Amino acid sequence: MNVKTLIVGLGNPGSKYEKTRHNAGFIVLDSLCNDFKFEKKFNAEICKVIQKGKGFLDSSLHEVARNDREEAGKIIFLKPQTFMNLSGKAVKSFADFYKVSPKNIWVIHDDIDIPFGEIRIKENGSSAGHKGIQSIIDNLGTENFWRFRIGIKNEKLGQIETEDFVLQRFCSEEEKVLSEIIGKCRNEIEKSIERGFPERKITSIKKF
Secondary structure (H helix, E strand, C coil), X not given: CCCCEEEEECCCCXXXXXXXXXXXXXXHHHHHHCCCCCEEECCXXXXXXXXXCCEEEECCCCCCCHHHHHHHCCEEEEEECCCHXXXXXXXXXXXXXXXXXXXXXXXXXXXXXXXXXXXEEEECCCCCCCHHHHHHHHHHXXXXXXXXXXEEECCCECCECHHHHHCCECCHHHHHHHHHXXXXXXXXXXXXXXXXXXXXXXXXXXXX
């Protein structure tokens, strides 16, 4: 399979962690995939997709034509199932097997240094303390991959331990605009795929 782009959403598996701040990457990836079928490989859940217009089709669907199926492997959605701190193991296993260059790996993740409501797209750089990103850097041996950083910082950060903060669910006020944030991030990913590459930028929703 010739993989053009590997899109990774970071989070922790299991119902205990659903809709928590640290699972922002999973939440966005699920939004992109709708109810697509994932298969379990490389300690991850993987979905091969076809881009159709501004959306995607699951390549496993019966109505997908054979020639489209052959193109499907070029875009892969991946959710590591190793828990956040070991995310890099799943990413490296997949990237090594299919010979995916780090520059063609895009990672969606939460970021406590960015205000809630803001999304930043960047290429390379340190992990800034994000253990999932650090695991990917350690396993790939490079910082040269794209990140879609979803801000989760609010006034509560600093009042409790960071580890507890990221594992909390979004508060009721945040929940009201979360779908808009997810939609903006999804839109940026879709535009990046159409273009063939992401662009450094900062985007945000209106203050709530």
